[in-house]
Amino acid sequence: MKSRMNKEMGEVGGSYRSYGLRVSRALLLLLLSVSCWPVYAVAAASSLCISTCGGCPCKSDKFKMRLVILEDSERVAEWAARYIIKRINDFSPGPNKFFVLGLPTGGTPLGTYRKLVQYHKAGKISFKYVKTFNMDEYVGIPRDHDQSYHSFMWENFFKHIDIDPANAHVLDGNAPNLETECQQYEEKIKEAGGIELFMGGIGPDGHIAFNEPGSSLVSRTRVKTLNQETITANARFFGNDMSKVPKQALTVGVGTVMDAREVMVLVTGSHKAYALHMAIEEGVNHMWTVSAFQQHPRTIMLCDEDATLELKVKTVKYFKTLHDIHSCLMDQEPQ
């Protein structure tokens, strides 16, 4: 099962046991690092770890960055939903063992939520033993404002499923003390046992949640002032009245998401293509905060074709050859 999962997830590397091979592998690693293929380098490093460990209990799939490229955003939504369902069901949550899920808002994950609701209504997944933590929320707009992230989650997800309301956590942008609210949020995540899987999107400027360019890569949940571009882009949802557009938001930090045991970033559309390039083909840089996940032990970048338009052909070709292996997930409906 596990090795099949490894194959499905498109891991690079095998197990090199002989010393000679280990040396040449180290040289290869050096060469690869120089040629700026961090993805490949991480994958190679993981296999290096395995061979030097020589029988240690670390799992062969412990460290990986996976780039899954699917035809369009519809398939991305389907894959993401199936992956979440699979992870939850494989985890076998129960009254003493909750699955903790981190969740985003916005246009990109909308399709995923729809699919999750469909599968829930078809009896394939229950959220009874799932806890959720949303990434962010605006400061100062009423919770039931139609643009609030509470409203988004309620309309698109929570109202259709069987999650216990006490386990659905969203930052309170109207809390009397915002700093305390942020601290308490971090504590709640810790009390829940940490986040098992954090789903997120990516902004055109490479931001994750409201961690906009220049945010610290070790940041925690905090109050952020929104940049002018974001405020202008949001104006259309607030009747084009700039005075009504929120200027601040509460957001989980890059560090908060990095603490999750697994991260799945959805990237769809050509307007995200450059951000994806900066996220995985260039260095780790706080101007493109999602690049931090190059250093996360277990990340999936889930993309459609359009999102890969700024990647090197060889990057895309490499990961596409692994398609056959991980497309099994798409072939099988959740049980």
Place this chain on the structure above:
Amino acid sequence: MPSIASSSIVQFKNCRLVRGRTIVKDDFWVRGGRIINPEPVFFEEKVQADLTVDCHDALICPGFIDIQINGGYGYDFSSDLDKLEEGVSTVAKGILSTGVTSFCPTVVTSPSSVYHEVLPRLKRTPGGKEGAGILGIHLEGPFISPEKKGAHPPEFIQKIEGIDKVHDIYGNLDNVGLITIAPELPGALEVIHHLRSKGIKVSVGHSNGNLEDGEAAVNNGASFITHLFNAMLPFHHRDPGLVGLLTSQRINQPVHYGIIADGIHTHPAALRIAHRTHPKGVVLVTDAMAAMGLGEGHHHIGQMEVLVKGQKAQLVGTNTLAGAIVTMDSCVRHFIKEAGVTVVEAIEAATLHPAQVMGMDHLKGTLDFGSDADFLLLSDKGPLKVLNTFIGGECVYAAPGAHCIEYTQQRPLEEKVFS
């Protein structure tokens, strides 16, 4: 029907709602006899529903409101005074099957003694398993035009003379919600103004008045026209009469108008003309009389004798219609079929609009959060059919053949969720 604890949250699922002037697919939440918003229940109270009900894709709409009904099932609210309570409760219970959850028992032109006897006894009631709720009495007369009396007894028609006389004739008006008056009668405008100041709604009807009389009445507080077209001057292109109120530009607020959509009192073409002229004003009323629900034969309305043949009820020895024997759900179906209106428009004419006339639309006539949970489960596969009637969140009627309302416990009481 199982009795549900008043604090239980009930979630109706797998249903469509008539809400916000359209039909939406959404769940419907009820607690403590009120329609509630589930969003704060989720985020503030952090609890789930206690019970769920599968509606099998039924259409949920507000309960119908009939603001003109004179009796039914053999009882008449203006006579048989010793059986008044029995009559009202029989009618209130009987009309639940027609989808009516609130009504205005109507008293036609009668001698003063009848008003003094009846008015104190017909109190407003909330409605429930025992029957539809009473929103207030509708007094249709006696201050009407003798030329437009319809089926009303001419000997009890009164001139107004003054506010004091009106009080003398009626007696205690505490239980009265709506009064129909002919606006051209001398003294009418003063009386209309006075009644409005006392919180009683006023309607113009049974009138020989022209448009100016009607406009003056509206500008003094009248807000309704009793059974448009019937018992008033017909529309004329140089003299529109009260019908002209539908488009008058000289009134300070738009009026609502009652229409008996039974296919007998109003020609379908007239129904369409009225609706297209002023769609937001149409109010379906039954104007049902004692023979409703009984079938053919001799019955009485007010102090008169009536013959029922087929769907028609006429005064014995004349061709004058004696009132209707139609039910509200029939009116809704007829309205959709003959006027070509949408299901939502027809339902609003039987719910939102009458609630607006009575000034009760904050609590009745809609599925808005905070309203009383008076609602219907309808089947709309084919002509609209009432499947279940609910008052205050409790099922008070189930049509034969309708799915049973099954309350599913959301989670066992002894189970705790560990965090």
